[in-house]
Amino acid sequence: MKSFDLHCDTIGECYKKSFSLRKNELHLDLERGKSIGEHTQVFAIWIPDELRGDTAFSYFNNVADFYHSQIKENDDLISYYNSEKKTPIKAILAMEGASGCGGSIKGLHSAYEKGVRLITLTWNANNEIGGGAFAEGGITPYGKEFIKEAENLGVVLDVSHLNRESFFDFIEVSSKPFVASHSNIDIVNTYKSPKRNLTKEQVRLIKERNGIIGINFYVDFIEDENAAGFDAIDRQLNAFLEMDCEDVISLGSDYDGCRINPLLSSVEKLADLYSWLNNKGYNESLLNKLFYQNAESFFKKINP
Numbered sequence: 454m455k456s457f458d459l460h461c462d463t464i465g466e467c468y469k470k471s472f473s474l475r476k477n478e479l480h481l482d483l484e485r486g487k488s489i490g491e492h493t494q495v496f497a498i499w500i501p502d503e504l505r506g507d508t509a510f511s512y513f514n515n516v517a518d519f520y521h522s523q524i525k526e527n528d529d530l531i532s533y534y535n536s537e538k539k540t541p542i543k544a545i546l547a548m549e550g551a552s553g554c555g556g557s558i559k560g561l562h563s564a565y566e567k568g569v570r571l572i573t574l575t576w577n578a579n580n581e582i583g584g585g586a587f588a589e590g591g592i593t594p595y596g597k598e599f600i601k602e603a604e605n606l607g608v609v610l611d612v613s614h615l616n617r618e619s620f621f622d623f624i625e626v627s628s629k630p631f632v633a634s635h636s637n638i639d640i641v642n643t644y645k646s647p648k649r650n651l652t653k654e655q656v657r658l659i660k661e662r663n664g665i666i667g668i669n670f671y672v673d674f675i676e677d678e679n680a681a682g683f684d685a686i687d688r689q690l691n692a693f694l695e696m697d698c699e700d701v702i703s704l705g706s707d708y709d710g711c712r713i714n715p716l717l718s719s720v721e722k723l724a725d726l727y728s729w730l731n732n733k734g735y736n737e738s739l740l741n742k743l744f745y746q747n748a749e750s751f752f753k754k755i756n757p
């Protein structure tokens with residue numbers, strides 16, 4: 454089977470805990486990823502909100518060096534997305550929290566040279582770019598410059614984690630298709646952490662701009678007493694399809710960045726999710742869009 458996941462925090466966890474990407478006890482490792490068949494993974498380097506400026510920039514660079522060394526060491530299992538090499542896992546590098554660029558356009562260029570092809574503009578707090586989900590405020594003048602330059606470079610921009618004000622500012626400035634790499638629809642009012650979920654209006658705008666949305670597995674975003682595990686994913690999927698988002702939906706697991714139901718908390722369980730949804734009545738052509746096709750065609754458009 455084939456899958457494409459728009460977000461995980463695994464590389465930073467491996468870096469912090471001195472784990473190998475090949476085999477570890479986290480949600481994702483290469484040996485388990487291999488069992489899927491063909492898996493593409495966006496590896497985000499999460500920049501903690503305590504880090505800004507030079508410290509954020511050097512933290513990003515350290516983790517990025519670690520990422521490249523892990524790919525080199527495990528080149529029988531993993532290779533860069535755009536390389537011709539055939540490996541069971543393909544990798545795309547991302548930055549979660551644009552502070553990793555150190556607060557300068559020069560830093561953005563340097564991150565691009567380091568391989569970054571997707572940037573989640575903020576994490577939960579404010580940064581130089583704008584307001585995160587748990588903070589106030591819109592996109593700053595520097596943020597606007599950053600967005601334009603990142604889009605010129607061909608970096609995919611990611612609105613997951615932006616607060617509503619910054620999201621709508623972003624819509625005004627951005628001129629390329631973009632993603633919400635790990636976000637859900639806010640469909641019931643019993644979620645524990647609704648601020649990170651998208652309103653229907655936001656989903657509509659992402660669709661209008663030919664963007665894609667990766668469904669996040671975090672229990673606090675999708676589960677309540679009425680739906681957990683696969684049922685919670687089913688409920689999300691249903692809500693997206695009611696909004697004609699067949700070509701928008703994708704996976705954004707958030708592996709190793711959050712708490713995930715045991716039914717989904719290891720990468721090879723994507724195959725169980727696929728079969729479960731298939732048995733539930735979702736046909737293969739739809740499931741293939743969700744599991745990889747939408748993400749694949751999106752990246753082909755942006756980074757051919």
Ligand SMILES: [Zn+2]
Pocket residue numbers: 549614635710
């Ligand atoms: Zn996140």
